[in-house]
Amino acid sequence: MPSYAAPVKDMQFVLHDVLNITASDIPGYADLDAGFTAAVLEEAGKLASDVLAPLNAVGDREGCRLENGVVRTPSGFKDAFEKLKEGGWTALDCDPDYGGQGLPYVMGTAVGEIFVAANMALNMYQGLTHGAYSAIHAHGTEEQKATYLPKMVSCQWTGTMNLTEPHCGTDLGLMRTRAEPQADGSYRITGQKIFISAGEHDMAENIIHLVLAKAPGGGEGTKGISLFIVPKFLVNADGSLGQRNALSVGKIEEKMGIHGNATCVMNYDGATGWLLGDLHKGMRAMFTMMNEARIGVGVQGYAVAEAAYQNALAYAKDRLQGRDVTGVKNPEGPADPLIVHPDIRRNLMDQKSFVEGARAFTFWGASLIDRAHRNGDAGAEGLISLLTPVIKGFQTDKGFDVAVAAQQVYGGHGYIEEWGMSQFARDARIAMIYEGANGIQALDLVARKLAADGGKHVMAFFDLVKGFLKENEGDERLKAGFLDPLKGASKALQGAGMYFMQNGMKNPNAALSGSYDFMHLMGHVCLGLMWAKMAKAAHAALDAGAADRDFYEAKIATGRYYMARQLPACAMHLARIESGAEPVMALRAEAF
Amino acid sequence: MPSYAAPVKDMQFVLHDVLNITASDIPGYADLDAGFTAAVLEEAGKLASDVLAPLNAVGDREGCRLENGVVRTPSGFKDAFEKLKEGGWTALDCDPDYGGQGLPYVMGTAVGEIFVAANMALNMYQGLTHGAYSAIHAHGTEEQKATYLPKMVSCQWTGTMNLTEPHCGTDLGLMRTRAEPQADGSYRITGQKIFISAGEHDMAENIIHLVLAKAPGGGEGTKGISLFIVPKFLVNADGSLGQRNALSVGKIEEKMGIHGNATCVMNYDGATGWLLGDLHKGMRAMFTMMNEARIGVGVQGYAVAEAAYQNALAYAKDRLQGRDVTGVKNPEGPADPLIVHPDIRRNLMDQKSFVEGARAFTFWGASLIDRAHRNGDAGAEGLISLLTPVIKGFQTDKGFDVAVAAQQVYGGHGYIEEWGMSQFARDARIAMIYEGANGIQALDLVARKLAADGGKHVMAFFDLVKGFLKENEGDERLKAGFLDPLKGASKALQGAGMYFMQNGMKNPNAALSGSYDFMHLMGHVCLGLMWAKMAKAAHAALDAGAADRDFYEAKIATGRYYMARQLPACAMHLARIESGAEPVMALRAEAF
CATH class of the missing domain: 1.10.540.10 (Acyl-CoA dehydrogenase/oxidase, N-terminal domain)
Known part of the structure; x- marks a missing residue:
């Protein structure tokens, strides 16, 4: 196990x-x-x-x-x-x-x-x-906050988010769940929601559902959507639990993974709910939750990968199979450990260099959120809103790849459930789908975030990379291994942005056909920047005579691997992007 | 479903x-x-x-x-x-x-x-x-063939291959299963084998196990290994079934997928077996089976991908979600079908262009096997032995990617078992592992097949590509879309081969660190060659006034997609290969 x-x-x-x-x-x-x-x-x-x-x-x-x-x-x-x-x-x-x-x-x-x-x-x-x-x-209102937050902070009560319906996932404008205003200021919520994680369970006294629904008078599409607080048990004025609300779980889905989490079909049959935030502005309120959830899912991407990597590494050190072609490493044993083989190392280094890079990227992103919230820094707010789809989309794609790669180290044992490596891959798979499938993250990045505020935030990002390169241009220890590859990768990303600017106006599909590649290209630039910063920090620690030299030297070697073996993907993504919409859109739907 | x-x-x-x-x-x-x-x-x-x-x-x-x-x-x-x-x-x-x-x-x-x-x-x-x-x-001997083959041809009796043991997968030299010669010319087989597909089941009258074991006098490592026929029921002289052999199934493994196939632990407790082929040359006999099995697994790679793609395509045409940004396509409906969205198309085109390319590559490979066997053509034999690890390794990696991509088209529904897309991904996963994990395929390709017979077969492959380019250099319809990208990809592959030649002799790890990338690079060149040939054939059919113009035009468009959007991976693989062994091998095992 x-x-x-x-x-x-x-x-x-x-x-x-x-x-x-x-x-x-x-x-x-x-x-x-x-x-x-x-x-x-x-x-x-x-x-x-x-x-x-x-x-x-x-x-x-x-x-x-x-x-x-x-x-x-x-x-x-x-x-x-x-x-x-x-x-x-x-x-x-x-x-x-x-x-x-x-x-x-x-x-x-x-x-x-x-x-x-x-x-x-x-x-x-x-x-x-x-x-x-x-x-x-x-x-929430002061009253709502006082009623719900203390018990949610302690998880005495848990929460959910209810967006998806059977016929509408990404396209929330198709929503059918209705909210009818009542005389007492509450709403009657009626409809069915699916894929509700933690929708029902036995680990909390109450469950506070946040439910998107359409209230009268809001118009068509997403404009008519509002957000409601719909507790499983109504809450009395004194904070004690009152009657059971008219909602129930229809079934639990059988899923590929995350079996320990109850993914529920939720039925709201005239359930009592209270408006959260402004009427008909539910999407805005829901996005507070969504943006946080997207960072959280980006964490899942590399966190599951870290767990899978730790086990693959242990197995590669333990399992004896074959001999090192450059000379026996374990002469007393019947064979050498797997880790002597170059292709096993390549695989492990892919895993390690991604996970450590993603950790740095995510912590940096979290610090931008702190700066935005605690310092009211609009620049940090804009930057993290640009990076959020990258943290979510790129990291969950790569995190899944790592879980699959870690499974591969085990050979046939990786496919047997008993060894646990299959679970990492199956669990990691969902992170590419929920909270906005990764194609939607790419769309959000290219169609919204790049152009937001006149492109200010992506410019700020490029300035940040350029500033780092400039600041360290004299550092010969970083130049070939880190600065040059980062410069090349960043140039590819700028080239892609330029291609979108020049072609996307007259044909939006020219940008959208390259959106997925752009998300990955940007992910590599972000991790490349992180690795350059980590290498710099590691050199500084070594210069300062840090005790654990092995750790810092390993950090630099791992970074060099990422730059040498992962950043070459940037030119590929750029080439795909610059091939434009034509190859993607040439076939009529009927001709597929 | x-x-x-x-x-x-x-x-x-x-x-x-x-x-x-x-x-x-x-x-x-x-x-x-x-x-x-x-x-x-x-x-x-x-x-x-x-x-x-x-x-x-x-x-x-x-x-x-x-x-x-x-x-x-x-x-x-x-x-x-x-x-x-x-x-x-x-x-x-x-x-x-x-x-x-x-x-x-x-x-x-x-x-x-x-x-x-x-x-x-x-x-x-x-x-x-x-x-x-x-x-x-x-x-087999004439008697063995007469005894077993007719009933195996009809699948009245089924067969298995028994290689792996708990402590030895790839490294068969560690094998512990023993074969003791008996006075009547048979052998007593004792040992445990794992991961035996179809090892036991209720669909055949008898099961003919082919078992690798060590007979006395063969020396250490794989040299001492022989192959034995070990039937579940012994076969009488008249062909009727005799007594139950001393073998049994220990357990069925719980696996990530292919649940319908019984993957068994097989225990041989002094079971009666007969030598197949020469004593101590079991590896050779087993490789007859393995090479065929590797092509078969390569077929699994793209066949499961085809099934997944068909369903993803149907879903993309059926599911209404969002609107085409360039103009509404389904004005009567509440939304447009998924297939209008560029990133969904990109995904579908990735799937389609891989599956169709892999089909052509595999059929061509099968025709080389026919030529080798039916014409006794040593050149065809050498070429297919070179291509086998590519058919197995590249196609199962990409086939799994396609199954995962097809699942992604379904959004959340892709993760729910009921929809069946998870099964394609889970089933496809094993093909990357069994019959030699894909890292072993890459090793076989780079360490054995490239150098086999003085590099004759890889030279023949390059000549084939060059010949095709030369033969069609005047065809303006193929030039930009097909010939130029194929030339570039082939040049990258030659560059990688050159790098291995120049560096692999003094440091084998310089080649082995790039083996996996080489396998993928070669896979892209092979599919690129196939697409160029298919485009040529499609143009010829159109010129000849073929009735179904849509089919042939779609073929050309799909090929252009592959060349424009997949072949850029070649330069990335080359860059990784040319970064050499250093980034891969820099960390000592203890420093991970």
Whole structure:
């Protein structure tokens, strides 16, 4: 069975050596000294290794069962969830006014990675609650916040998000769920929602559903959509639980993975709901939740990959098979360990260099969110809104690839469920689909985010890369291995942007046909930038006489691998983009 | 639930327009006129659509069960297998001396694609039998052939191949299974084998296991290995079944996919076996089976992709979501079909252009096997031995990617088992692993096949590409879209070969670090060559006034897509290869 150990050392490196968080002017960051963050991450790591990870295979095997309208989660999930609540982990980065601990989002992200890597399905119950918390926090009335937030911060009550219907996924304008206003100010919600993660379960006293529905007078399409708070149990004025609301779970879906999470069909049969935020502006409120969820899914992408990689690495060191062609490495044994073989190393280095790069990218993204929220910095807000589809789309695609690659190291054993590597691949697969399938992320990036505010944010991103290159141009240790490849990759990305500008106006399909490639190209530039920054930080630590030279040298070697073996994908993506719409659109639909 | 229709028209195009088989000098090809091949393929297609495909999901859901030493296959499998036998499908390309129909291998391959696409797990029972048939046919005594082959041709008896043991997969030298010679000329076989596909089941009267084991006196490593025929029931002199042999199934593995096929742990407890081929030369005999099995797995790669693609395409035409940004296409409906969106098309074109290219490549490969066997052509033999790891490794990697991409078209529904798209991805995954994991295919290609016979076969391959380019250099219709990209891709492949030659001698890791990229680079060149040939054939058909202009125009457009959007991967693979061993090997194993 797979095991998991939190990569605390690598997280500390990103937080302190690369992002240098204690020197930041973001409120709250000064308190995040290395001793404090290490203590938090190690404590989370213990819970992850000892409690959450051993339940990961249990959740996969048992799944969730629907019995007489009640959902039973897998053995041990309830106890483990209690431990998450008791430890205050669900409150980590929540508002102290509602019982939160008020730590920055970057810490919530790091701890989130640990819990997701150990048990993605279980962590989703709190992840969705956090998203619903954020939406109520941002858009709720004082009364709504007082009613719901404290219990959601503690996960005494959990939350969900209800968007999808059988006939409408991405295209929410087709929505049929209705909200009828009542005399008391509430609404009667009627309709069916599908794919509702954690829609029903036995681990919380109440479940607070956030439901998109159409209220009268809003017009066609997404304009008529509003967001409603629809609790499983109505809440009395004194905060105690009242009557059961008119909603029920229709069935649990049989899925490819994340079996430990109950994915429900939810039926709202005249359920009582309350408007959250402004009438007919539900999409805006829902996007508060969605943007956070997209970062969270981007974390899932590389967190599951990290868990898969750890196990593939252990297997490659342990399994004896064949001999090193350059000379026997394990003369006492019947064969050498797999890790001596170049193609196994290539595979492991692909995994390692992605996971570490993605971690740095995601933590940096989380720090931009902190800067946006805590400093009210519009530039940071714009930049993270540009990067969000990349964090979600690129990292979940590559994270799945890594899980599949890790499975491959095991040979035939990788295909046998008992070894647990199949689960990583099956679980990772969903992250490419939900919270906006990755094609939608690419569309969001190219059709909305590039052009937002007159292209200001993508310009800011390029300036950032250029600034880094300029600042370090004299550093011979970085030049060939890092700066030159980064410059080339960044140039390819600018070339792609230029192609869209020159061709997208007269033919939008010229841009949209290249959107997926652009998302990946930008992902590589982002990870390339991160690796260049990490190499710089590692050299600085070595220069300063850091004790653990092996760690920093490995960091530089891993970065050189990423630059040499992954960044060549940039030119390929550019070539595809510049081939334009014609090859993509040439066939009429009937001619397929 | 997914459906499947055999792509008979496309197969006919490859057989007749591209390969022009009736004009070939390969014995038996002259009989394969278009009317005959169409009749065979359509009949196979009916069986596939009506009988095999509807059982695909059943097999996945029910799996195989082991009850008191007996394996029960899923509901309906036995009846369907009977239909395959009754129709003579299992005998299609077998030797008429043993009840076969004697059709060329290329026809067996085309029919095999159809059956695999409809139900991969079910088809494995006959696929493995065919492999065992070939090994006995090539290496058996006259008596062995007379005893076993007729019943294996009809699949009254099925076959297996037993290589892997718990501690040894690729490295067969570590094998522990022993064969002790007995006075009567038989051997007592003792040991445990794992991952034995179709190792035990209820669909045949007898199961003929081919088992690798070490007989005394053969020395260490793979040199001491021999191959044995070990039937489940011993066969009496009159051909009737005798006593039960001392072998049993230990358990059935729980796998990620191909649940309909029983993957068994087999225990041989002093079982009676007979030597097949020469003593201590079992690896050679096993490779007869392995090479055929590798082509068969390469077929699985694109066949499952074809089935997944067909369903993704149907869904993309049917599902209404969003509007075409260039203008509404379905004004009467609430939204346009998915296929209007450029990124959905990009995805579908990736799928279509791979599957059709792989089909042509595989049929061509099958015709090389026919030429090698039927004409005794050593050049064809050498060329197909070079191409086999590419057909297996490249096509199963890309086939899995296509199955995953097809699943993506369904959005959230793709993740729900009920829709059947998860099964395609889960089933396709094994093809990258078994019959030599794809890393081993890459190793075989670069370390053995490139250098075999002084590099003669790879030179022959380059000559073939050059010859085609030269022959068509005046064709302006092919130049920009096909010939130029093929020339560039082929140049990249030659550059990679050159890099290996110049660096691999002093450091084998310089070649081995690039082996996986080389396999993919070569796969793209092969499919690029196929697309250029298909485009030429399509133009010829159009020039000749072919009735179905749409088909041929679509073929050219699909080819242009492959050349424009897939061949740019070649330069990326070359860049990775030329980065050499250093980035791959820099980290010491302990520093990971």
